[in-house]
Amino acid sequence: MQYRDMGSLDLKVSVLGFGAMRLPVIDNNSANIDKEKALKMIRYSIDKGVNYIDTAWPYHQGESERFLAEVLKDGYREKIYLASKLPIWEIEKKEELDQYLNKQLEKLEVESIDFYLLHALNKKRWAKVKRLEILAWLEEKAEQGKIKYIGFSFHDSYDIFSEILNSYQWDFCQIQYNYLDTEYQAGQKGLKKAFEKDIAVIVMEPLRGGWLAQEPPRNVKEIFAKTNKDWNAVEWALHWLWSQKEVSLVLSGMSNLEQVKENIKIAEESELGLLSENDYNMMEKAAEKMRGPISCTRCEYCLPCPEEVNIPEIFHLYNKAKLMGEEEKMADKYYELDDKTRADNCIECQQCEAVCPQNIEIIELLKQAEDFFSEYK
Ligand SMILES: NC(=O)c1ccc[n+]([C@@H]2O[C@H](COP(=O)([O-])OP(=O)(O)OC[C@H]3O[C@@H](n4cnc5c(N)ncnc54)[C@H](OP(=O)(O)O)[C@@H]3O)[C@@H](O)[C@H]2O)c1
Structure with missing residues (x-):
């Protein structure tokens, strides 16, 4: 495994992190994690050097955090950095902040969460963060040792990203970034801005929720063929990210062991500057032909729908x-x-x-x- 710096923090993370949001499930029920398979996958990745696991309050309808407590037994907790997130949208009063964090620590069965994020910040939620003085609360929790590093994940326009980034001395941030989303949400501009400020950037949705892993249409294959690289779709998408110095860590929500093995292999082969200018140009052309009409990444935050619409x-x-x-x-x-x-x-x-x-x-x-x-x- 390869490791990179996390901005100004005195630690190194594996270039590939495990996102515990798309674990294998039984009967298509996201709350029913296939624990045997998922445990094997996550521990396999840790054994191969992955040292960052990302979860959140709502993943798998609240079961992701609880399940990770099992995975992290037998000495695995000590081998990784654990990340989880505060579900801002659920919070209405200051008193609820402690309730949520304490519950998360209890579910995860840990004393402390290493990387704690304000989850999915946007303009409206950022206003709430300010109104409820959540940043001061986060600092208090860090002093108490319940969390270590303070960050946020983000889904809104670049201007809001820039405002949030400039408003606090963040340890890290997490953005949606892949070769389709260079000018969407925080985008490449946001990535570079965070890097300039020495704020580590974690990438989420590197395969746009799996869209970029599928067999590309013929016109895209023809574009890739104009390079000197014989890569499959996943290799193109992940190498594109790891080739960039501004990216500290790429989170992938792998859903079976083959994907874990493949992504670890690609991570091990990754290199800064691996893509040439011609490769980047080709990928920009490919991206134009890969954008579907709806920007859904199948993150499933919209589920469960009360009427069961999928x-x-x-x-x-x-x-x-x-x-x-x-x-x-x-x-x-x-x-x-x-x-x-x-x-x-x-x-x-x-x-x-x-x-x-x-x-x-x-x-x-x-x-x-x-x-x-x-x-x-
Ligand atoms: N904070 C936030 O707001 C937020 C939002 C989204 C995500 N996240 C975090 O970021 C993590 C990464 O995002 P993501 O899960 O969207 O990542 P992603 O890598 O874009 O998508 C994961 C999906 O890609 C497919 N995939 C992965 N590796 C593959 C391979 N080698 N071959 C073929 N298909 C492959 C799988 O789809 P199939 O299951 O269809 O095979 C998998 O479920 C999440 O797991 C979560 O922890 C955070």
Whole structure:
């Protein structure tokens, strides 16, 4: 495994971190983690040198943190840096801050969380952070030893990112970044700005939730063929990131052991500056052809939908249909979904839109998807 600096912090992290948000599950139920498989995967990665594990309050409907307590037994806790996040959207009063952190420590069965993030900051949540004086509270918790390093994860425009970055002496930050999202949210500009300020950057959604791991369309393959590198889609996406000096660590939400092995191998082969200028130019061209009409990354923050609509899967099928020209095949898959999970069950309660980190107009787009697929019924 290779290791990199974390901004001004006196420690080194593995270039690949494990995101515990997309673990294997049983019966398609995200709360029902396949513990045997997931434990093996995470411990395997630690045995191979991965030293950073990322979780959060809502992952796997609250079960990710509880499950990690099991994984980190038998000496594994001491081998890694543990990251978790404060769910700002759940907090209304100052008193609740301690309640959430104490519960997280209890679920994780640890004395301290190494990297503690304000989860998915955006303009509205940043206003709440200021109103409830959450930064002062974080410092108090660091003094008490309940957390070590203070950071935030981010989903909003660059201007808000810049404001947040300049407002506090952060230890680190976490942004969505991959070769499609160079000018989206914090983007490349945000990455460089954080680096200049010596604030470590952790990358999330490096494969855009799996979108960049799929077999690329023919026109994209033709572009990749114009380079001297014989890489698959995952290698292109991950090497693109690790080639950049501003990236400290790339989190991947791996969902089976083969993915863990492959990503570790790519991490070991990674190198600063591995991509040439021509490679970057080619990838910019590839990106133009890889963007689907809906910027969903299947993070599942919108689930569970009270009406059981399977929003991420519907958007994934719609994106594939539009981008890969697989309209009929994707329509077939859409009608194979349990009918109570299809788009026409949406009652427009807006619960999903309030939590979507990508700010997607979910209700309107569900209607569009339903109309589109109904033409192939
Ligand atoms: N703080 C926040 O707001 C926030 C938001 C999102 C994510 N995160 C964190 O960041 C982590 C990383 O983000 P992410 O999970 O979206 O990462 P990602 O790497 O973009 O997507 C993970 C998905 O990519 C696919 N994948 C990974 N490696 C692969 C391989 N070698 N071959 C084929 N497919 C592969 C898998 O999809 P399939 O399951 O379809 O095979 C996997 O579930 C998360 O796990 C979470 O810890 C934080």
